[in-house]
Amino acid sequence: MSQQIEALTSQPYKYGFTTDIESEDFQKGLSEDVVRMISAKKNEPEFMLEFRLKAYRHWLKMTEPTWAHVSYPKIDYQAIQYYAEPKQKEKLGSMDEVDPELKRTFEKLGIPLTEQKKLANVAVDAIFDSVSVATTYQKKLLEAGVVFCPLSEAVKNYPDLVKQYMGSVVPYTDNFFAALNSAVFTEGSFVYVPKGITCPMELSTYFRINTEGSGQFERTLIICEEQASVSYLEGCTAPMFDTNQLHAAVVELVTLDDAQIKYSTVQNWYAGNPETGKGGIYNFVTKRGKCIGKNSKISWTQIETGSAITWKYPSCVLIGDGSIGEFYSVALTNHRQQADTGTKMIHIGKNTKSTIVSKGIAAGKSVNTYRGLVQVNRSAVGAENFTQCDSMLIGQESVANTFPTIDVRTPLANVGHEATTVKISADQLFYFAQRGIGMEEALQTIINGFCADVFKELPTEFAVEATQLLSLKLENSVG
Amino acid sequence: MLSIKNLCVRVDGSDILKDFTLEIGSGEVHAIMGPNGAGKSTLAKALSGHPDYEVVSGEVILDGQDLLALDAAERAQLGLFMSFQYPVEIPGVNNASFLRMAYNAKRKAAGQAEVDPMEFEFILQEKLELLKIDESFLERAVNHGFSGGEKKRNEILQMAILDPKLAILDETDSGLDIDSLRIVAEAVNALRDVQNSFLLITHYQRLLNYIKPDFVHVMVDGRIVQTGTAELALVLEEKGYDGF
Numbered sequence: 001m002s003q004q005i006e007a008l009t010s011q012p013y014k015y016g017f018t019t020d021i022e023s024e025d026f027q028k029g030l031s032e033d034v035v036r037m038i039s040a041k042k043n044e045p046e047f048m049l050e051f052r053l054k055a056y057r058h059w060l061k062m063t064e065p066t067w068a069h070v071s072y073p074k075i076d077y078q079a080i081q082y083y084a085e086p087k088q089k090e091k092l093g094s095m096d097e098v099d100p101e102l103k104r105t106f107e108k109l110g111i112p113l114t115e116q117k118k119l120a121n122v123a124v125d126a127i128f129d130s131v132s133v134a135t136t137y138q139k140k141l142l143e144a145g146v147v148f149c150p151l152s153e154a155v156k157n158y159p160d161l162v163k164q165y166m167g168s169v170v171p172y173t174d175n176f177f178a179a180l181n182s183a184v185f186t187e188g189s190f191v192y193v194p195k196g197i198t199c200p201m202e203l204s205t206y207f208r209i210n211t212e213g214s215g216q217f218e219r220t221l222i223i224c225e226e227q228a229s230v231s232y233l234e235g236c237t238a239p240m241f242d243t244n245q246l247h248a249a250v251v252e253l254v255t256l257d258d259a260q261i262k263y264s265t266v267q268n269w270y271a272g273n274p275e276t277g278k279g280g281i282y283n284f285v286t287k288r289g290k291c292i293g294k295n296s297k298i299s300w301t302q303i304e305t306g307s308a309i310t311w312k313y314p315s316c317v318l319i320g321d322g323s324i325g326e327f328y329s330v331a332l333t334n335h336r337q338q339a340d341t342g343t344k345m346i347h348i349g350k351n352t353k354s355t356i357v358s359k360g361i362a363a364g365k366s367v368n369t370y371r372g373l374v375q376v377n378r379s380a381v382g383a384e385n386f387t388q389c390d391s392m393l394i395g396q397e398s399v400a401n402t403f404p405t406i407d408v409r410t411p412l413a414n415v416g417h418e419a420t421t422v423k424i425s426a427d428q429l430f431y432f433a434q435r436g437i438g439m440e441e442a443l444q445t446i447i448n449g450f451c452a453d454v455f456k457e458l459p460t461e462f463a464v465e466a467t468q469l470l471s472l473k474l475e476n477s478v479g
Numbered sequence: 480m481l482s483i484k485n486l487c488v489r490v491d492g493s494d495i496l497k498d499f500t501l502e503i504g505s506g507e508v509h510a511i512m513g514p515n516g517a518g519k520s521t522l523a524k525a526l527s528g529h530p531d532y533e534v535v536s537g538e539v540i541l542d543g544q545d546l547l548a549l550d551a552a553e554r555a556q557l558g559l560f561m562s563f564q565y566p567v568e569i570p571g572v573n574n575a576s577f578l579r580m581a582y583n584a585k586r587k588a589a590g591q592a593e594v595d596p597m598e599f600e601f602i603l604q605e606k607l608e609l610l611k612i613d614e615s616f617l618e619r620a621v622n623h624g625f626s627g628g629e630k631k632r633n634e635i636l637q638m639a640i641l642d643p644k645l646a647i648l649d650e651t652d653s654g655l656d657i658d659s660l661r662i663v664a665e666a667v668n669a670l671r672d673v674q675n676s677f678l679l680i681t682h683y684q685r686l687l688n689y690i691k692p693d694f695v696h697v698m699v700d701g702r703i704v705q706t707g708t709a710e711l712a713l714v715l716e717e718k719g720y721d722g723f
Contacts, residue, residue, distance in 0.1 A: 422570065426530075431567040433551035434527050434560075435581035435637065436588065445580065449571025449620070 026083040032056060035183050038083055042152045042186075045159055055172035055182030062176045068340040069369040069401055070309050072244070072282065080215045080246055082184045125150060125189045125205040127218060137201065146199050146230070147192040151219055154190035161192055165223055169252035169290045169317070177248040177284040177311075181217045185250065188218035193228035193259075202459050204233045215246040222252070224259035226293065231262040231459055244272075244308060249285045257293030257320065262301070264458055265314075266466055269306035274364070277336030280308025287314035291323035294349070299326040301457045303466045304341060313371065315344035318352035318380075325354040328454040332470060333366035333398070342372040342403075347380035347413070356387040359451050362398035369401040374415060376408040383413040391421045392450050422450070444470075480505045480676055481645050486537030488518075488525045495521040497701035499537070503645070506673040510687055511680050512712060513698035514720040519680045520564060522698075523649040527561040528554045542644060555581075556588035558644035562634040562651050568622045574633070575603065575617035578640050585641060606639040610666045628659035635666045642670075647678045652686040664689030684716035699723045 026034060035056045039049040064075070125135040125148065141148050147158065155162050172182035189205040207218060224230055247269065253261050272280025283306075289298035300314040310333075316325025327343035345354035354374065362368035368391065376383045391400035400421060408415055424446055432442035448455070448467055455463050481503040488496035495518045503509050513519055525532040526539065528551030539546040546554055569577070575596075582602070583593040594602070607614060612632060622630050631651055638646050648667070652660055667677065667690050679692060687695070687709060695711040696703045697720070704723050705711070 425567075427567045428569055430529055430551060431563070431569065434555050434563075435577075435641070436552050436555035436584035437580055438552045438584075441580065441584075445572055445577075446569065449569070449573070452571060 026081060028081045029078040030056075030080070030082060030184065034082055038184055038186060041083065041085075042155070044152075044155055047159070047163055048155050051167065051172070052183050052185075055179050056184075058172055059176070059179035059183055062179055064176050068311050068371075069367065069403075070311065070338040070340050072309055072338075075244075075246060075282070077180075082215060082217070083186055125203075127187050127189075127205060127207050141199070141201070141203075144200050145194050145197045147190065148203050149190055151185075151188040151190045151221065154192075154221070158190070158192065161223065162190070162221070165252065165254055166219075166221055167252075169254060169288050170250050170286050175286060178250050178286040181219060181248045181250045181286070184215075185217045185219040188220045188249070189222075189232075189234075190220070191222040191230060191232060193224045193230045195225040195256075196227045197225075198228070199230040202231050202233060204235065206235045215248065217247075218249045220249070220251040221254075222261055222263070223254045224256065224261050224296075226257045226259060228256075229260040229262075231264070233264040233266070233459060233462055235266045235268070244279060245270075245281050247281050247283050247285070247307075249287075251285070251287040251314075253289035253298055255289070255291050255293055255296035255298055255320075255323075258295050259293055260297045260299075261289065262299045262459075263287075263289070263314070264462065265300075265302040265304070266462060266469065267302065267304045267306055267310075268469060270308075271306050271335065271337050272308040274335040277308065280337075281306065283307035283310045283312060285312040287312065288317065288344075289315070289325070290317045291320050291325065291349075291352075293323070294320040295322040295324075296320050297324040297326070299324075299328070299457070300343065301328040301454065302330070302341075303454070303458070303469065304329070304331040304339060305469055307339070308337060310337075310339040310341050312341045313343055315346070316354060317346045317348065318354065318383075319348045320352075321349040322351045322353075323349055324352070326457075327354075327356045327358070328457040329358045330361070330451045330454045330466075330470070331359070331368060331370075332361040333363070333368045335364040335366060337364075337366040338369075339367070340369040340371055342370045344373040345375070345385060347374075347376040347383040347385070349380060351382040351384075352380055353383070354385045356385070356389070357453050358387075358389045359454055360389075360391045360400050360402075361394065361447065361450070362391070362400045363394035365397045367399045367401070369403065371403045373405045373407065374417075376410055376413040376415065378409045381410055381412045383410070383415075385413075385415045387415075387417040388453070389417070389419040390450065391419075392447070393421065393423045480507075480542060481678075482538075482540045483526075484538040486522075486525070486539060487535040488521055488537075489533045489535050490521060490531065494535070495701055496525065496537075499702050501696070501703060503676050503678060505676060506671075507694065508671065508677040508679065508690065508692045509694045509696065510692040510712065511678065511696045511698050511703075512682065512684075512715055515682075517698045518701040519698055520649055521701075523561055523564075523647045523678075523680055526554075526647060527551060527559060552584070553588070555641075556585050558585075559647070560638050560641055560643035560645070561647040562631070562638060562649060564650040564653065566622045566625075566630040566634055568620075568625075570620050570623045572621050573617075574619050574621050575599075577621045578603065578617075578637060581637065582640055602640065606636060609669055610636055610639055611662065612636055627654040628656065631655060631659065631663055632666075635663055639666065639670055643675065645676050645678065646670075647680065649680045650682065651679070652681055652683065660686065661689060684712040687712045697723055 035052050170178050172179045193199050255261055269281035291298055298316050304310055318325050325345050331339045331341050333339045358370050360368040360370055370389055374385045389402055429442050458466055483501045486496050486499040511519055534547055579599045692709055695707050697705040
């Protein structure tokens, strides 16, 4: 039976193709000159260059963190290419001018860059290596007052907003990878929803790393003013290469009074060779939201299925009284993958509330770690947190860890933590089989049941996709 | 309907079933009784295709089909049902959807259209009434947090929904108090007809007070040593298995 499970859990990665497109690349390596070249390439205003240089100089003084429960050979930061751009005409308003090869690439990935059909009510920003190649529905969104554009455009068109908010949630001093990102970030999405506006459609950014040896350093900034709200989803894939690729992103979310941001991720970066663990993405990401305004809400939902190593803790800083932070996560690791992921909920305002629901699924020889911090400051009178942390083990060689930290500094708070570990047993699969239900459907059903609390938080357009992705990751189409 | 010839089954390297032979006709109810370790549960698991039970030799034909050539799910789709001695808990999977999945798996295998949740609701209601099972059963996760008696009743509900050609009840009476036993037995009786055959596996005669078998077999050391009618069970109850 365990052999059968093994066979089922070794589905090959289907987004591993490379697009053959001429690209304009920088030499490998990092220096102050490279930082200046990136900034010049993007025609950035002076303030942005200064931000980058400060970050770079600070980064030089920092050391790579080693506390995460993952192991990998030392990264040579001089062996990474920090800028790669597919050669195509200067980006213009019309979708017709996107290179057909790029369009095909995104279509193959299930992301249509035409404003119609499949995802009719979803605006997409498609980012290929270091640049955005297309952003759909921009005009329609602008009519509603919502700005959705590549960050490089926002730097030019909305410099005041960028200046005010970029680095306000994740300062470049925050950690090693955030500092690196602040120095060399190349693209990302920018969302601004003004006061009182509910964004009329789902926003989505799709990240694709294509060039071998290049890193992707994107940066996303989402601002919701008073009573505004938006739902945003990011997706990501990469080709299969034998070398590891670094993805060090920063995401910053800001909500003012009564505003809401729902941020969902479906992460499917290449996970490396199933047998040897060679290649794959190092996904070292800093994601944080700041509920500045009272009664505002930030909700993170993540479905993490890819990457060789995941190092990621989408967090909420709950400053405004009555603000709410949520974290719903499914992290699936298989083969030789390693994930160290979780969240931090920092309660500062009165009557702030947070909910953490984490589901870790470990198959193959993978290691799956939940790491969380719930911190209730002295000022956070009446704060409430509930944490549910479940692990599922598949097979004999997978590992699940849970490292929760609870730090409560006021007697007037209510904090609860529940944790379980389950194992898919051969007996369960036989029970399904005896009722006529094959192994694939059985596994899928058990896992969907396990993850139901998280899946229901996804925007409906993507819930089905996430379910399928998860089963694909675990199943082999038995021939 | 079911024909087992010279079946030899090995578990963890030891031979448990030895040249086991049994014929069950349509609409018949057979009971297999025997002491611990006689191989009764091994017979149930081997017939239903549990991968840990290695068939060394022999032949099993169900309705003209070579059962041993099929995997567990295919056997179930063909109409073989086993009520587990220890039903497995499956947290997070809703009982009603599990039942529908099983029902549809069987229909699909038979080339019939799958039923949607609305249609299935009618099928469910009818069986719930027949078995006097509370609707709240459906909303719970499969066997999760069920009492011993509830688990066995859930097995019977599944059996009723799947309407098998051959139902094997593996020690369905064990761990049941007398009231639960009666409920389960009544349900089995309600499902008996000329099409469906039953194979009851039990230690004790008491289940047979409620479900009257056509044949009783005594199983010792991996094979049937005596066959009789329902009266044989009474003799066994009185004298035990020592004489075999």
